[in-house]
Amino acid sequence: MTGPAEAVSEARLWARLMDMARIGAIPGEGVNRACLTPLDRQARRLLIGWAESIGAAVSVDPAANLWLRRAGSEAEAAPVLTGSHMDTQPNGGRFDGIYGVLAGLEALTALHESGTVTRRPIEVVAWTNEEGGRFAPGCMGSMAWSGCKPLDAFAEVRDPDGVRFADALAEHLAEEADLPRRPLGNKPHAYVEAHIEQGPRLERDGRDIGVVTGIQGSRWFTVTLTGETAHAGTTPLALRRDAVQDMVRAVAALNALMQDPADVLRFTVGRIVVHPNTSNSVADRVAFTIDLRHPDAAVLRDRGDAIAATVAAAVRNTGVAVEENFHALPVAFDPLVIDAVEHAAAAQHVSSLRLPSGAFHDAQFVVPICPTGMIFVPCRNGISHNPAEFSSPAQLASGTRVLADALARLAA
Amino acid sequence: MTGPAEAVSEARLWARLMDMARIGAIPGEGVNRACLTPLDRQARRLLIGWAESIGAAVSVDPAANLWLRRAGSEAEAAPVLTGSHMDTQPNGGRFDGIYGVLAGLEALTALHESGTVTRRPIEVVAWTNEEGGRFAPGCMGSMAWSGCKPLDAFAEVRDPDGVRFADALAEHLAEEADLPRRPLGNKPHAYVEAHIEQGPRLERDGRDIGVVTGIQGSRWFTVTLTGETAHAGTTPLALRRDAVQDMVRAVAALNALMQDPADVLRFTVGRIVVHPNTSNSVADRVAFTIDLRHPDAAVLRDRGDAIAATVAAAVRNTGVAVEENFHALPVAFDPLVIDAVEHAAAAQHVSSLRLPSGAFHDAQFVVPICPTGMIFVPCRNGISHNPAEFSSPAQLASGTRVLADALARLAA
Numbered sequence: 091m092t093g094p095a096e097a098v099s100e101a102r103l104w105a106r107l108m109d110m111a112r113i114g115a116i117p118g119e120g121v122n123r124a125c126l127t128p129l130d131r132q133a134r135r136l137l138i139g140w141a142e143s144i145g146a147a148v149s150v151d152p153a154a155n156l157w158l159r160r161a162g163s164e165a166e167a168a169p170v171l172t173g174s175h176m177d178t179q180p181n182g183g184r185f186d187g188i189y190g191v192l193a194g195l196e197a198l199t200a201l202h203e204s205g206t207v208t209r210r211p212i213e214v215v216a217w218t219n220e221e222g223g224r225f226a227p228g229c230m231g232s233m234a235w236s237g238c239k240p241l242d243a244f245a246e247v248r249d250p251d252g253v254r255f256a257d258a259l260a261e262h263l264a265e266e267a268d269l270p271r272r273p274l275g276n277k278p279h280a281y282v283e284a285h286i287e288q289g290p291r292l293e294r295d296g297r298d299i300g301v302v303t304g305i306q307g308s309r310w311f312t313v314t315l316t317g318e319t320a321h322a323g324t325t326p327l328a329l330r331r332d333a334v335q336d337m338v339r340a341v342a343a344l345n346a347l348m349q350d351p352a353d354v355l356r357f358t359v360g361r362i363v364v365h366p367n368t369s370n371s372v373a374d375r376v377a378f379t380i381d382l383r384h385p386d387a388a389v390l391r392d393r394g395d396a397i398a399a400t401v402a403a404a405v406r407n408t409g410v411a412v413e414e415n416f417h418a419l420p421v422a423f424d425p426l427v428i429d430a431v432e433h434a435a436a437a438q439h440v441s442s443l444r445l446p447s448g449a450f451h452d453a454q455f456v457v458p459i460c461p462t463g464m465i466f467v468p469c470r471n472g473i474s475h476n477p478a479e480f481s482s483p484a485q486l487a488s489g490t491r492v493l494a495d496a497l498a499r500l501a502a
Numbered sequence: 503m504t505g506p507a508e509a510v511s512e513a514r515l516w517a518r519l520m521d522m523a524r525i526g527a528i529p530g531e532g533v534n535r536a537c538l539t540p541l542d543r544q545a546r547r548l549l550i551g552w553a554e555s556i557g558a559a560v561s562v563d564p565a566a567n568l569w570l571r572r573a574g575s576e577a578e579a580a581p582v583l584t585g586s587h588m589d590t591q592p593n594g595g596r597f598d599g600i601y602g603v604l605a606g607l608e609a610l611t612a613l614h615e616s617g618t619v620t621r622r623p624i625e626v627v628a629w630t631n632e633e634g635g636r637f638a639p640g641c642m643g644s645m646a647w648s649g650c651k652p653l654d655a656f657a658e659v660r661d662p663d664g665v666r667f668a669d670a671l672a673e674h675l676a677e678e679a680d681l682p683r684r685p686l687g688n689k690p691h692a693y694v695e696a697h698i699e700q701g702p703r704l705e706r707d708g709r710d711i712g713v714v715t716g717i718q719g720s721r722w723f724t725v726t727l728t729g730e731t732a733h734a735g736t737t738p739l740a741l742r743r744d745a746v747q748d749m750v751r752a753v754a755a756l757n758a759l760m761q762d763p764a765d766v767l768r769f770t771v772g773r774i775v776v777h778p779n780t781s782n783s784v785a786d787r788v789a790f791t792i793d794l795r796h797p798d799a800a801v802l803r804d805r806g807d808a809i810a811a812t813v814a815a816a817v818r819n820t821g822v823a824v825e826e827n828f829h830a831l832p833v834a835f836d837p838l839v840i841d842a843v844e845h846a847a848a849a850q851h852v853s854s855l856r857l858p859s860g861a862f863h864d865a866q867f868v869v870p871i872c873p874t875g876m877i878f879v880p881c882r883n884g885i886s887h888n889p890a891e892f893s894s895p896a897q898l899a900s901g902t903r904v905l906a907d908a909l910a911r912l913a914a
Contacts, residue, residue, distance in 0.1 A: 181731060181778040181786075223780050289736035308735065310781060319593060321886040322770035322793040323720065324701035324860035327762075334771050335757070341750045350739075358734035359746050361781045362774055366593040368635050369722060369773045369791035370862075371887045374593075379781035381734040448736035450782075474733040475783045 094494040095438055097200035100487035106192050107486070109136065110176075111184040120477025121184055124249075125177035125219040126154065126258040131265055133176050133188075137216065138269075140195055144202040146214075149272040153234040153241050154218040154262050157272060160198050162211040162501060169211040170501040171278040171460075172197065172493060174285055175220030175231070175452060182221070183479025185286045185469065189486060191216045193284040197494035208501035210279055217452040218259075224249045225258070227310055227416035232452035235274050236459050280427050280500045281456040284465045284493045286481050288449045290472030298440035298488050300466025301432045305447040305454045306356075306385040307420035309394040312377055313340065313401055317408040319366060319374035333376040334364060336405040343404035344380070347396055355393070356383040356448065385420050385446055421454050427463025427500070434495035440488050449474070465489055465496070506906040507850055509612035512899035518604050519898070521548060522588075523596040532889025533596055536661075537589035537631040538566065538670040543677055545588050545600075549628065550681075552607055556614040558626075561684040565646040565653050566674050568628040569684060572610050574620045574913060581623040582913040583690040583872070584609065584905060586697055587632030587643070587864060594633070595891025597698045597881065601898060603628045605696040609906035620913035622691055629864040630671075636661045637670070639722055639828035644864035647686050648871050692839050692912045693868040696877045696905045698893050700861045702884030710852035710900050712878025713844045717859040717866045718768075718797040719832035721806040724789055725752065725813055729820040731778060731786035745788040746776060748817040755816035756792070759808055767805070768795040768860065797832050797858055833866050839875025839912070846907035852900050861886070877901055877908070 113133045114123030123129045134156055138148050141158040149157045159169070174190025194214035201212065217235070222228025225247045234241040245256035287293075292300050317331030341359055348357035358381040365375040380397060384390045398412040428444070435442040447464060456462045467489035470480040525545045526535030535541045546568055550560050553570040561569045568588075571581070586602025606626035613620065629647070634640025637659045646653040657668035699705075704712050729743030753771055760769035770793040777787040792809060796802045810824040840856070847854035859876060868874045879901035882892040 179778065179783055180780055181783070222782065226781060228782070287736075288733045290741075306735070319888045320884075321700045321861055322772055323718070323768055323795050323862050324699075324884065324886065325768075326765045327767075327769065328765050329702075332770075334753075334774065338750050338753045338757075341746075342754065345747070345750075353738045353740050355739075356735055356737075357739065358744075358782070358784055360734055360776075360783050360785055361779045362746065362776045363779075364772075364774045366591065367773045367775075368592055369638060370634065370640070370770070370793050371591055371593070371772050372770055373772055374888075381782050383735050449733055450735050472732075472736065474736065476731045476786075 094197065094200040094204045094206045094498050095491040097204040098196055098487060098491045098494055100483050103192060103196045103487055103490055104483040106140065107184060107188065110188050110192065114178065116181065116477060118477035119184065121178045121182050122180050123178045124224040126262045130177060131262065134216065137191065137195065144199050146198055149270040150266050151235065151272050151274050153231045153274060154259055155231045155235055156216040158195065158198065158214040160201060160212045162208045164209050167210040168277055168279040169213045170497055171213045171215060171281040172283060172497060173215035173217065174283050175217045177219055177221050177223065179221050179223050179475045181477065182475055183477055185479055185481055186288065186474055187220055189286055190284045193490040193493050196490045197497050200494050201498065206498060208498060210501040212497055212501050220452055225255045229452055229455055232455040236455045237275060238455050241274065278460045281453060281460055281462045282427050282431065282465060282493065282496055282500070283451060283453045284489050285451060286469040286474060287466040288469060288472065288474035291445055292443060292466060292468035293470065293472065295443055297443040299435045299442040299492050301428055301435065301442050301444045302423060302447050302464035302466055303428060303444050304420065304422040305451060306383050307387055307390040308381070308383045308416065308418045308450050309390060309414060310416035311380040311397055312413045312415055313380065314375065314377045314411045315340065315405060315408040316375050317373070320372040322370040322372060325372060330372050331407045333373040333408050336408040337362065337376040337378060339404045339406065340401045343400050344397065347400045348393060354384065355389065387420050390420065418450065418454055421457045423463040424461030426461040430496045430499045431463055431465050431492065434492045434499060437495055438491050440492065465493055506609065506612040506616045506618045506910050507903040509616040510608055510899060510903045510906055512895050515604060515608045515899055515902055516895040518552065519596060519600065522600050522604065526590065528889060530889035531596060533590045533594050534592050535590045536636040538674045542589060543674065546628065549603065549607065556611050558610055561682040562678050563647065563684050563686050565643045565686060566630040566671055567643045567647055570607065570610065570626040572613060572624045574623040576621045579622040580689055580691040581625045582909055583625045583627060583693040584695060584909060585627035585629065586695050587629045589631055589633050589635065591633050591635050591887045593889065594887055595889055597891055597893055598700065598886050599632055601698055602696045605902040605905050608902045609909050612906050613910065618910060620910060622913040624909055624913050632864055637667045641864055641867055644867040648867045649687060650867050653686065690872045693865065693872055693874045694839050694843065694877060694905065694908055694912070695863060695865045696901050697863060698881040698886060699878040700881060700884065700886035703857055704855060704878060704880035705882065705884065707855055709855040711847045711854040711904050713840055713847065713854050713856045714835060714859050714876035714878055715840060715856050716832065716834040717863060718795050719799055719802045720795045720828065720830045720862050721802060721826060722828035723792040723809055724825045724827055725792065726787065726789045726823045727752065727817060727820040728787050729785070732784040734782040734784060737784060742784050743819045745785040745820050748820040749774070749788040749790060751816045751818065752813045755812050756809065759812045760805060766796065767801065799832050802832065830862065830866055833869045835875040836873030838873040842908045842911045843875055843877050843904065846904045846911060849907055850903050852904065877905055
């Protein structure tokens with residue numbers, strides 16, 4: 091008898107990934123598919139069609155998380171949950187997020203085609219807005235589902251065009267009015283999310299599968315410096331209150347604060363918005379973001395808490411406002427799922443490695459709700475959030491076989 | 503008998519400035535009126551209406567410079583020219599540029615109402631795109647008129663929305679198809695431009711009028727740093743090619759290069775564009791502008807020429823491209839016009855001060871064509887390129903009386 095892992099189709103999985111990659115394709119084999127846009131809806135309709143072809147039940151919750159469910163023999167048993175997200179970074183690749191959703195669908199399809207009956211239902215979820223590229227912060231869907239934040243808390247967040255999150259969500263749900271609804275929140279038996287590693291370790295160590303042990307913590311800040319605009323040709327430098335110059339001073343001081351000889355701490359200034367942003371006017375306002383991550387909660391707390399004072403001490407004469415937009419503590423995954431993934435890898439005769447996640451995932455917010463874990467597959471040069479992001483069809487299929495096996499174990 | 507200066511109306515001038523300030527008004531009494539836009543055309547139609555009411559002849563040239571002409575008794579004599587520009591910075595004020603145009607119109611009106619007959623014609627010009635806020639560099643109209651650059655050289659410049667200058671110009675000229683055309687270029691007897699000082703000296707010294715002796719030189723550059731984008735959570739800092747971090751290094755090194763204890767040198771980084779500009783991706787590209795000005799041509803040359811090597815030495819691992827977008831040597835104005843302005847100020851019993859211009863003006867490009875000068879009026883706290891820009895009705899009228907007197911002298 092063929093088990094679900096043997097029924098996983100490398101060709102079908104790859105073809106579906108490539109079909110999805112055409113929705114929002116950008117030059118260089120990249121994808122730009124922001125959440126709650128027409129492109130996002132197009133991708134979701136494609137997924138729904140595939141799910142319905144194997145008899146999965148489709149539903150959507152008030153945060154627009156999309157659910158695909160395969161029944162178990164015990165209708166009331168807590169389901170085993172898998173999934174990830176379908177939105178991308180603005181200059182993103184073809185695998186981040188969507189791989190976990192399509193690997194989940196492929197696992198369901200393999201269970202279906204192999205005639206496997208599980209005791210527990212198995213659900214695949216596509217979480218809304220993991221990336222935070224359109225509406226910051228990311229992981230709004232999983233946070234709202236888990237109760238980590240009420241959905242209303244995101245209502246007034248605006249995208250770069252000034253659209254409110256609440257309005258984009260309402261428009262989106264209206265477009266999916268034909269889909270059955272389910273409430274936010276449930277209590278799965280376990281959650282396991284497949285994802286590309288987005289880092290170099292598996293490739294460097296020549297391993298097929300990452301058995302993920304936890305996720306480092308993240309804190310996101312926006313620093314706004316307010317000075318005074320002035321004519322670039324007439325105003326002596328000594329009299330200026332130049333927000334660009336104070337931004338340079340602030341970032342230099344933050345670099346010193348964030349020094350880490352072990353190179354474990356991640357400190358990124360990725361977004362800078364200057365006003366009025368013309369070449370011949372002194373800037374009166376600069377806003378820049380800080381993305382700080384570390385696996386140690388104490389380091390994350392101490393360095394993050396020092397940001398405001400560090401910036402205030404570094405600037406010369408602009409006003410400083412520091413806002414914390416997001417704070418996620420480091421999390422440890424559950425042995426139930428870690429072991430299931432490790433056993434599945436062994437059963438599939440692929441090499442594995444236990445490692446923590448450097449990137450941030452929806453799984454982070456599922457941890458308080460049920461035993462949680464993740465499966466990583468290698469990606470070339472560790473590159474992600476970039477059109478050059480790549481994992482091979484064989485690597486992706488290998489991870490999906492491990493997922494199918496692990497789901498079957500957890501749902502048995 | 504009343505002379506032209508006595509016929510200048512402070513109330514009319516102020517009312518017309520306030521009428522113009524409503525076209526493109528922004529909060530805080532500012533104006534955002536970009537060149538070759540519907541707002542620009544609305545402002546020009548208002549000006550044309552006022553000019554026609556005193557019988558001035560209106561025409562437009564291929565660079566969309568707008569001309570108002572009052573005949574002299576000797577039809578073929580070279581005209582005396584005044585004027586300035588009508589476009590503003592994106593976050594601009596109510597006086598920069600438009601004051602020189604409306605002061606010219608007010609002087610024509612005063613000549614008309616006082617029945618003054620001049621030997622030479624007097625022309626008022628509104629130059630196209632002085633600010634460079636929509637299409638960089640600025641002064642395209644005066645450069646094209648003077649032959650400093652062929653008009654075609656600007657064709658492919660694009661505004662922030664991707665519109666080509668040539669297309670914006672063609673659309674604009676089509677909207678003004680009813681206006682008589684004149685060719686680019688002529689040979690005035692003299693040019694005198696009135697403008698707010700945009701600096702603090704007249705106010706600080708308690709003088710009514712600045713007799714401008716010349717304009718410092720300007721060089722504009724765009725520096726583009728190209729690295730590689732990467733995931734902010736997974737990529738060790740040592741492996742990054744972070745364009746934001748190299749921008750910070752480059753600006754710090756440029757600050758050192760541009761040090762000037764006398765605080766005469768003007769060095770401004772006013773515009774920064776980051777790509778992809780998301781908080782959780784390492785930036786793969788940063789472009790920033792440099793606006794460098796100095797009255798001494800040798801300083802301007804040496805510091806400007808050192809920019810590329812300074813940036814290249816400062817960055818860690820991004821590719822560096824430095825493009826010079828604009829280069830204007832310091833210019834000295836002509837004694838014919840300097841003296842006429844100084845004598846006019848004395849005749850009007852207002853105090854004056856000889857000073858160079860820190861800001862950059864269309865007059866710079868008229869210098870090679872005919873004797874040129876400028877009249878400055880004080881502005882509050884030296885603030886310009888800002889909604890807070892302010893000169894009083896009395897200060898503006900005083901400058902206009904000196905302009906009317908000087909024009910009458912030069913056209914006699």
